Amino acid sequence: xxxxxxxxxxxxxxxxxxxxxxxxxxxxxxxxxxxxxxxxxxxxxxxxxxxxxxxxxxxxxxxxxxxxxxxxxxxxxxxxxxxxxxxxxxxxxxxxxxxxxxxxxxxxxxxxxxxxxxxxxxxxxxxxxxxxxxxxxxxxxxxxxxxxxxxxxxxxxxxxxxxxxxxxx
Amino acid sequence: xxxxxxxxxxxxxxxxxxxxxxxxxxxxxxxxxxxxxxxxxxxxxxxxxxxxxxxxxxxxxxxxxxxxxxxxxxxxxxxxxxxxxxxxxxxxxxxxxxxxxxxxxxxxxxxxxxxxxxxxxxxxxxxxxxxxxxxxxxxxxxxxxxxxxxxxxxxxxxxxxxxxxxxxxxxxxxxxxxxxxxxxxxxxxxxxxxxxxxxxxxxxxxxxxxxxxxxxxxxxxxxxxxxxxxxxxxxxxxxxxxxxxxxxxxxxxxxxxxxxxxxxxxxxxxxxxxxxxxxxxxxxxxxxxxxxxxxxxxxxxxxxxxxxxxxxxxxxxxxxxxxxxxxxxxxxxxxxxxxxxxxxxxxxxxxxxxxxxxxxxxxxxxxxxxxxxxxxxxxxxxxxxxxxxxxxxxxxxxxxxxxxxxxxxxxxxxxxxxxxxxxxxxxxxxxxxxxxxxxxxxxxxxxxxxxxxxxxxxxxxxxxxxxxxxxxxxxxxxxxxxxxxxxxxxxxxxxxxxxxxxxxxxxxxxxxxxxxxxxxxxxxxxxxxxxxxxxxxxxxxxxxxxxxxxxxxxxxxxxxxxxxxxxxxxxxxxxxxxxxxxxxxxxxxxxxxxxxxxxxxxxxxxxxxxxxxxxxxxxxxxxxxxxxxxxxxxxxxxxxxxxxxxxxxxxxxxxxxxxxxxxxxxxxxxxxxxxxxxxxxxxxxxxxxxxxxxxxxxxxxxxxxxxxxxxxxxxxxxxxxxxxxxxxxxxxxxxxxxxxxxxxxxxxxxxxxxxxxxxxxxxxxxxxxxxxxxxxxxxxxxx
Numbered sequence: 001x002x003x004x005x006x007x008x009x010x011x012x013x014x015x016x017x018x019x020x021x022x023x024x025x026x027x028x029x030x031x032x033x034x035x036x037x038x039x040x041x042x043x044x045x046x047x048x049x050x051x052x053x054x055x056x057x058x059x060x061x062x063x064x065x066x067x068x069x070x071x072x073x074x075x076x077x078x079x080x081x082x083x084x085x086x087x088x089x090x091x092x093x094x095x096x097x098x099x100x101x102x103x104x105x106x107x108x109x110x111x112x113x114x115x116x117x118x119x120x121x122x123x124x125x126x127x128x129x130x131x132x133x134x135x136x137x138x139x140x141x142x143x144x145x146x147x148x149x150x151x152x153x154x155x156x157x158x159x160x161x162x163x164x165x166x167x168x169x
Numbered sequence: 170x171x172x173x174x175x176x177x178x179x180x181x182x183x184x185x186x187x188x189x190x191x192x193x194x195x196x197x198x199x200x201x202x203x204x205x206x207x208x209x210x211x212x213x214x215x216x217x218x219x220x221x222x223x224x225x226x227x228x229x230x231x232x233x234x235x236x237x238x239x240x241x242x243x244x245x246x247x248x249x250x251x252x253x254x255x256x257x258x259x260x261x262x263x264x265x266x267x268x269x270x271x272x273x274x275x276x277x278x279x280x281x282x283x284x285x286x287x288x289x290x291x292x293x294x295x296x297x298x299x300x301x302x303x304x305x306x307x308x309x310x311x312x313x314x315x316x317x318x319x320x321x322x323x324x325x326x327x328x329x330x331x332x333x334x335x336x337x338x339x340x341x342x343x344x345x346x347x348x349x350x351x352x353x354x355x356x357x358x359x360x361x362x363x364x365x366x367x368x369x370x371x372x373x374x375x376x377x378x379x380x381x382x383x384x385x386x387x388x389x390x391x392x393x394x395x396x397x398x399x400x401x402x403x404x405x406x407x408x409x410x411x412x413x414x415x416x417x418x419x420x421x422x423x424x425x426x427x428x429x430x431x432x433x434x435x436x437x438x439x440x441x442x443x444x445x446x447x448x449x450x451x452x453x454x455x456x457x458x459x460x461x462x463x464x465x466x467x468x469x470x471x472x473x474x475x476x477x478x479x480x481x482x483x484x485x486x487x488x489x490x491x492x493x494x495x496x497x498x499x500x501x502x503x504x505x506x507x508x509x510x511x512x513x514x515x516x517x518x519x520x521x522x523x524x525x526x527x528x529x530x531x532x533x534x535x536x537x538x539x540x541x542x543x544x545x546x547x548x549x550x551x552x553x554x555x556x557x558x559x560x561x562x563x564x565x566x567x568x569x570x571x572x573x574x575x576x577x578x579x580x581x582x583x584x585x586x587x588x589x590x591x592x593x594x595x596x597x598x599x600x601x602x603x604x605x606x607x608x609x610x611x612x613x614x615x616x617x618x619x620x621x622x623x624x625x626x627x628x629x630x631x632x633x634x635x636x637x638x639x640x641x642x643x644x645x646x647x648x649x650x651x652x653x654x655x656x657x658x659x660x661x662x663x664x665x666x667x668x669x670x671x672x673x674x675x676x677x678x679x680x681x682x683x684x685x686x687x688x689x690x691x692x693x694x695x696x697x698x699x700x701x702x703x704x705x706x707x708x709x710x711x712x713x714x715x716x717x718x719x720x721x722x723x724x725x726x727x728x729x730x731x732x733x734x735x736x737x738x739x740x741x742x743x744x745x746x747x748x749x750x751x752x753x754x755x756x757x758x759x760x761x762x763x764x765x766x767x768x769x770x771x772x773x774x775x776x777x778x779x780x781x782x783x784x785x786x787x788x789x790x791x792x793x794x795x796x797x798x799x800x801x802x803x804x805x806x807x808x809x810x811x812x813x814x815x816x817x818x819x820x821x822x823x824x825x826x827x828x829x830x831x832x833x834x835x836x837x838x839x840x841x842x843x844x845x846x847x848x849x850x851x852x853x854x855x856x857x858x859x860x861x862x863x864x865x866x867x868x869x870x871x872x873x874x875x876x877x878x879x880x881x882x883x884x885x886x887x888x889x890x891x892x893x894x895x896x897x898x899x900x901x902x903x904x905x906x907x908x909x910x911x912x913x914x915x916x917x918x919x920x921x922x923x924x925x926x927x928x929x930x931x932x933x934x935x936x937x938x939x940x941x942x943x944x945x946x947x948x949x950x951x952x
Binding site for chain 2: 023025026029030032033036037065066069070098099102127140141142161164
């Protein structure tokens, strides 16, 4: 009986892990696809393409896989876990996991127009300073895009991206 | 042969490959499992549009699911949006989806899903609802004192409180399921936030807002035995990008499982359930089958009081909502509605039976405006209520006006919110009184209150939050200003542990009848006293509660949230209707025959109560298909200076005493005042609050989210209700409900079976119905 319970719990655990990984995987894939529709300032078009993750998130592992397989233009992708605000401006993309959402204002004020695209993971944050924001509409993963915020972060946007996400102002 | 086999194998393999590629090419036909099998390389080569479609197929994210289920947004604890994990007070939220999944028939029943709530069914669909108990105080009195008058129920911040006797007539809420977005419950004294009557806590029902421009409609219908029919519909549409509207309607009818009515025994013994026609014969002070029952007044018309004793609840309501978001900083909502309801539940009066009809007919309008940091709300309710159907004096015209104004100043990490509030209630029984008839008020009366408040909310180091709130309330009936406070410190440790410490103090407001009662009861054909005069008292000290609470929330893993609250409560300044004095000279117009008249007045008593308890709850999102929530409260309530006899017994003692003195002094015929001292005792616990109450909810889905099963248990331990009529033990009860739903067309059409109280017939409230099992069948449609 104990053995059966263990199998059942193990099964649930594996299922849980799989679904959780799937979600982070799509967020990472979305992020890679965003880069196809954004143009960074020339200062950030050479050297490494740095994706900074503020704090810890399962997305780091997924982005690591993509970084091994893909480049942004000619730039190799580097995925970095960021813990200090001094590193914000070095990033092409700075991702704030949901539990760091409260830092958004601070991040926006530091990065300014330096060409760091801020991506968040909590409903409503595209209105509060994020350029792109992962959302969930009726259980379906999608994203919000704020053109004004992206321009203020120093990047140009291909209008195709606007047609793919939920545009907010 | 080998060649043939090789060719067959090659053909099969080629077919398999081409078939597999076809599947991968046709994204719209892919299943969740197909998507899960795609490799990174395949996903990375896909156009973004296709990737978005695949994300749709994969469905709801677990993180989002955790947030939706475990950490819902709440506004009632701080008057601003925050996650329930970071709520500084004991707060619970139940969403529309949870309510619907549970199979609750009414808003009251849905509160069984909330930790810290005691919910007992009186008659089919009518419930007694308390936060942490403190009910039946003072004991040995009318059933009125078992009603909950210390919880403030609001719809979008609009109080739906009965200021006549205190409490909430739940059936008079004009809204139902399709209006509701979520129900927020704050446990503990909250007058500093919401004004009077938020003593044991607050139930704030938040209605839906039309979020999208497209037409959206929902409908719910279910019916079953005991003539139960419940319908609720809602529809909304955006007219422009920033202007939208919504309309809703609801209808309920429910029958009891018996048409007998309980008759109280006059000797504080056990009464019995008898038919209305037999009840009608109890007109003289005589026994029935060797049992003595209380008798009706000669003027009472039993047929009018109980025109349909089988019917427990009939109600309908309509509501309209207009939402105008001028921009992100200026938002205006206008809400209005109308309701009519009839229920058969416990009496608010002193009738020979525990049952009484209650009929209400009211309308409301509620305006919310948010302009930058300024929040303004003004609402008006008007209508009539017959609180004890067809019993003289209980029918009144009434209006309620509430106005609130608050401004939020953001000064860095400090938020300051000064506020102003005004309430006015008018009540008039004259339109319903015939010539020579007397009501409780005998005129138009009003109670108003004016309040100023200030709340400071300071966040230090992004972790430590300090909140202080004070509100001073000046009631038109009381001379002094009543202050209420809230002092809170909370600490968020790495978004996984949350600690909080709360001190708060709140008070109940004055009630109309308590303040202005002016009623003479000539007791023809009854034993002494010959006349009872009911007298209001505007100088009552208002019931006040103090609380110290420690709270801890923890998220050991993302999928689990546990919540613990330890509370100590003290309540004082109870008041009730008690004999005040007796005079043998008779009332003005009554000849001094020696038959006494008794003054009964609303008086403060020395009763105080102390509660010590702990509420714990754990929610676990096991996976996308299974969610489990378990919760319970253990508590002890001690009562001090409890008047251990009924008001009637004190009257008899007073009359004997007065008669004795009368014989000694026939000239002065003095008035004798009652002193309770000889009757007061301390009790180790207030027997009416169960020692334990709580529940378990399991929601599971299968068959690719087509089949949904919700089963919920609610339980309380045995307890005792002590009224002036008798003492009744209520056995412990386990209530088991189950709802099985099947989506027959996408998410748009669902059919379901809803079984209530599966374990069978048992009484939950003294003198009320033995609640039976209900089998309901229904459908939900949304588009």
